[in-house]
Amino acid sequence: MTxxxxxxxxxxxxxxxxxxxxxxxxxxxxxxxxxxxxxxVTDRLEDSARQQATQLDxxxxxxxxLGPLAGVPFAVKENICTLDGRSACGSRSxxxxxxxxxATAVDRLRRxxxxxxxxxxCDEFGMGSxxxxxxxxxxxxxxxPERVPGGSSSxxxxxxxxxxxxxxxxxxxxxxxxxxxxxxxLVGVKPNYGRVSRWGLVAFASSLxxxxxxxxxxxxxxxxxxxxxxxxxxxxxxxxxxxxxxxxSLGKGVSGLRVGLIREFRGHDSxxxxxxxxxxxxARDLEAAGAELREISLPVASYGLPIYYLLSSxxxxxxxSRYDGVRYGVRSQGGDDLxxxxxxxxxxxxxxxxxxxxxxxTYALSAGYYDEYYGRALRAxxxxxxxxxxxxxxxxxxxxxxxxxxxxxxxxxxREPLEMYEGDLFTVLASLTGQPALTIPAPERVGxxxxxxxxIARPFDEMTLxxxxxxxxxxxxxxxxxxxxxxxxx
Amino acid sequence: xxxxxxxxxxxxHTQLKTRTKIFCRCEIAPxxxxxxxxxPVCAGLPGALPALNREAVxxxxxxxxxxxxxxxxxxxxxxxxxxxxxxxxxxxxxQHQQPLAIGGAVEIDPPEASARSIxxxxxxxxxxxxxxxxxxxxxxxxxxxxSGVDLNRCGVPLAEIVSRPEIRSPDEAVLVLxxxxxxxxxxxxxxxxxxxxxxxxxxxxxxxxxxxxxxxxVEIKNLNSFRHLRRALxxxxxxxxxxxxxxxxxxHETRLWDEARRCTRAMRSKEEEHDYRYFPEPDLPTLRxxxxxxxxxxxxxxxxxxxxxxxxxxxxxxxxxxxxRLVLNRGxxxxxxxxxxxxxxxxxxxxxxxxxxxxxxxxxGEKITESAIRPGMLAEVLRMLEQGxxxxxxxxxxxxxxxxxxxxxxxxxxxxxxQITDPEEMEALCETVLAASPEEVASYRxxxxxxxxHFIGQVMRQSGGRANPVLADRILARQLASRHGPSDxxxxxxx
Ligand SMILES: [Zn+2]
Numbered sequence: 001m002t003x004x005x006x007x008x009x010x011x012x013x014x015x016x017x018x019x020x021x022x023x024x025x026x027x028x029x030x031x032x033x034x035x036x037x038x039x040x041v042t043d044r045l046e047d048s049a050r051q052q053a054t055q056l057d058x059x060x061x062x063x064x065x066l067g068p069l070a071g072v073p074f075a076v077k078e079n080i081c082t083l084d085g086r087s088a089c090g091s092r093s094x095x096x097x098x099x100x101x102x103a104t105a106v107d108r109l110r111r112x113x114x115x116x117x118x119x120x121x122c123d124e125f126g127m128g129s130x131x132x133x134x135x136x137x138x139x140x141x142x143x144x145p146e147r148v149p150g151g152s153s154s155x156x157x158x159x160x161x162x163x164x165x166x167x168x169x170x171x172x173x174x175x176x177x178x179x180x181x182x183x184x185x186l187v188g189v190k191p192n193y194g195r196v197s198r199w200g201l202v203a204f205a206s207s208l209x210x211x212x213x214x215x216x217x218x219x220x221x222x223x224x225x226x227x228x229x230x231x232x233x234x235x236x237x238x239x240x241x242x243x244x245x246x247x248x249s250l251g252k253g254v255s256g257l258r259v260g261l262i263r264e265f266r267g268h269d270s271x272x273x274x275x276x277x278x279x280x281x282x283a284r285d286l287e288a289a290g291a292e293l294r295e296i297s298l299p300v301a302s303y304g305l306p307i308y309y310l311l312s313s314x315x316x317x318x319x320x321s322r323y324d325g326v327r328y329g330v331r332s333q334g335g336d337d338l339x340x341x342x343x344x345x346x347x348x349x350x351x352x353x354x355x356x357x358x359x360x361x362t363y364a365l366s367a368g369y370y371d372e373y374y375g376r377a378l379r380a381x382x383x384x385x386x387x388x389x390x391x392x393x394x395x396x397x398x399x400x401x402x403x404x405x406x407x408x409x410x411x412x413x414x415r416e417p418l419e420m421y422e423g424d425l426f427t428v429l430a431s432l433t434g435q436p437a438l439t440i441p442a443p444e445r446v447g448x449x450x451x452x453x454x455x456i457a458r459p460f461d462e463m464t465l466x467x468x469x470x471x472x473x474x475x476x477x478x479x480x481x482x483x484x485x486x487x488x489x490x
Numbered sequence: 491x492x493x494x495x496x497x498x499x500x501x502x503h504t505q506l507k508t509r510t511k512i513f514c515r516c517e518i519a520p521x522x523x524x525x526x527x528x529x530p531v532c533a534g535l536p537g538a539l540p541a542l543n544r545e546a547v548x549x550x551x552x553x554x555x556x557x558x559x560x561x562x563x564x565x566x567x568x569x570x571x572x573x574x575x576x577x578x579x580x581x582x583x584x585q586h587q588q589p590l591a592i593g594g595a596v597e598i599d600p601p602e603a604s605a606r607s608i609x610x611x612x613x614x615x616x617x618x619x620x621x622x623x624x625x626x627x628x629x630x631x632x633x634x635x636x637s638g639v640d641l642n643r644c645g646v647p648l649a650e651i652v653s654r655p656e657i658r659s660p661d662e663a664v665l666v667l668x669x670x671x672x673x674x675x676x677x678x679x680x681x682x683x684x685x686x687x688x689x690x691x692x693x694x695x696x697x698x699x700x701x702x703x704x705x706x707x708v709e710i711k712n713l714n715s716f717r718h719l720r721r722a723l724x725x726x727x728x729x730x731x732x733x734x735x736x737x738x739x740x741x742h743e744t745r746l747w748d749e750a751r752r753c754t755r756a757m758r759s760k761e762e763e764h765d766y767r768y769f770p771e772p773d774l775p776t777l778r779x780x781x782x783x784x785x786x787x788x789x790x791x792x793x794x795x796x797x798x799x800x801x802x803x804x805x806x807x808x809x810x811x812x813x814x815r816l817v818l819n820r821g822x823x824x825x826x827x828x829x830x831x832x833x834x835x836x837x838x839x840x841x842x843x844x845x846x847x848x849x850x851x852x853x854x855g856e857k858i859t860e861s862a863i864r865p866g867m868l869a870e871v872l873r874m875l876e877q878g879x880x881x882x883x884x885x886x887x888x889x890x891x892x893x894x895x896x897x898x899x900x901x902x903x904x905x906x907x908x909q910i911t912d913p914e915e916m917e918a919l920c921e922t923v924l925a926a927s928p929e930e931v932a933s934y935r936x937x938x939x940x941x942x943x944h945f946i947g948q949v950m951r952q953s954g955g956r957a958n959p960v961l962a963d964r965i966l967a968r969q970l971a972s973r974h975g976p977s978d979x980x981x982x983x984x985x
Contacts, residue, residue, distance in 0.1 A: 081537035206772035236773065237774075318581050320580075321580020322579050365571075
């Protein structure tokens, strides 16, 4: 009954007393217990979720005012710290890790009445674009079990796509929420950097990391973001800009907005023709709704990948130093001395993709190479930012694909890390500039697979992003329903 | 004297006197059980982020202003990466390319040498690391023979102050560190206590022949007291000079001072130095010092040591050496100033503060700010001394006695220490002394004038220290000069 319902609809029913929070949560927990969703879940929070739901129902019976997300079950990527459940980040080095504190974003959702029902799997520490770099094994795309769900927010994408929950939190550093959202047919929002507190988000690349809502509808994403956003004294990079009421302006349309179609992305060699068609259709639909369309050239955007991989790996090499087996997590036995213990612990508990990034990042920061790699990437990032800023003097939005290709086959790119990295070409742009970006599923699928179209807005202008996305959604940009689960293996 | 000239630079870490840590709200307190004052931030848990303690910045700015450094309106945080169990995040948050303050100087003005100004390179803020526990302390804290880590000290705010290599001798290095400590203390920036670790010092030293380029620099760590600093530098200068004199060369390395063996030992060579892979700390925005923070930092800025020294010399006509010693410990200077208001001879008051008060405090194991010896009390004693009511000897006894609570006047009465100033009583006393020493009297009269001091000493002893030595001397002189013996005094000489 609640399966597939939107968060706002569920919350409305719960507030009106048409549906109890306990029913909502129970159905979500059941859906998450099926084999296909179960693989995406690292911790099902049966007890705490039921308890919180019961409490919420009691509050409602007493006539207390309930929050905007009352009774809405949601899932959280396991690289986000929560008091309930494990926060192991898809890494053997943190197997079983429980956090003594909760991420601000999760705390705010809970205060708004949402109930966390599961932690979900991810590529180790958020590094990966396929879900195959999770220490607990790979997961599969709900639309095609032969294919990857995308990553690193793989588990969150799967449980929302399967309709088990209307909302899941992912994290997006270079596309980690947008790309799996595109692969699984969801709306995925990378908020402006600093819009949502990073307190409790386990750091991968601190200057790029964001917490990202993944939903099936635009209004659910807007609602969740509004609840989570805003300054947090725990995170000095969080912005104190006021948070607009995104939902109330959703219906304002796009009339008069100026949209730039990035020529280099639209015409990229690697772009699947069906995705090109989807982007063109989005352009036409926005135009039809009153937006003014322009084709723009942004040659510097093609440098996004090397800039992103240098900077994010450099920061990762530092952020991941703490997983040394000294204070928490896993420590390997048998190291002869301190160095031996470090080498053995890190050698055994970190996965190959994480090690690759640590080595790459360490190299980029090393004496003698800093200027050539890290320093240069920093300067290039500044150039990129100013060029995009220049485009925004005239443009409210940028339009481009989310990914070059739909979901690829399991194992297809694990042996070619560079090929895997190339899939991030269109998403790293907004990560590097910090501005907000959103992916929305195209009306058509190719070979049964969803396709994503990406919108990028001015700094902190998520509002315009949502308005345009809503316009597209009304024009048919939504993924259809999944086949019943029985037809799939797991 | 060696043909080599030493060139020394200091790197001083001082703990800022904040209530809580620099990037979290954990309280700072010395001692206590291991790992009790920690939280997700300072223990480096996954998902935790630093949030800057503004008070640490205020104290850093205050120190910089007191040192005449150029406070940067914008400075930046950086990560210094290395692996060690006492470093929970695997990196230290510090300032690297853009420190909080640049320049400044420590001015030393030793009584026995001319004044010098030692330029400072920079002052920056950073977080402290934890502490490894081995052996018995590990056993006590963790109940096992394994080594352990205590993270209580992680995140304690530090200011690192780096001097230019402009110091020329171990003595001068000690003076610089003393002056720096004195500035940090008086401004309330730091406890500046080397034993407690709130002031730590590393040094770099090289030797060269005057006129030749600077020699290879060696860094010395583990200089935990002024004595270690002096000894380690002296040893190292000697070692390097000997090496060079023999035609050898000095290796670029870090050495550790070994107090037990009184030598420096090689710790790591330049090749083994860490590559710290500094890069901008993405978790913290640019550190901006605005007008308000600057204003707060200079609030109630006390008189700095140099200014105070100069004023003491000017206002109280103190000797430079006494002023220097008083200012080394601000409690002494304050004590002296209060004392000086109640006496006629400030120079005498300064000597008493430095000699007698210091001695008594040492005996009693007290600090001057918390001692039972109060300036008012000493002023009363000194007034009685100035007025001739008591002798210097008695004054010392009175001061000692009134530490236990009685007023100086009471003690003078109780111990009958009032000076003998009555000429008749003094005449009689002198007569007795001369009568008891006929041989010495004869010898004196035969020309052995040195015996005069002996007679005065006898008079003092006889009187239990109460005789006024000036009066005694005058009467003794007359009695000894008198042909008819010591009986015909005239009573002059009453003070
Ligand atoms: Zn703390």
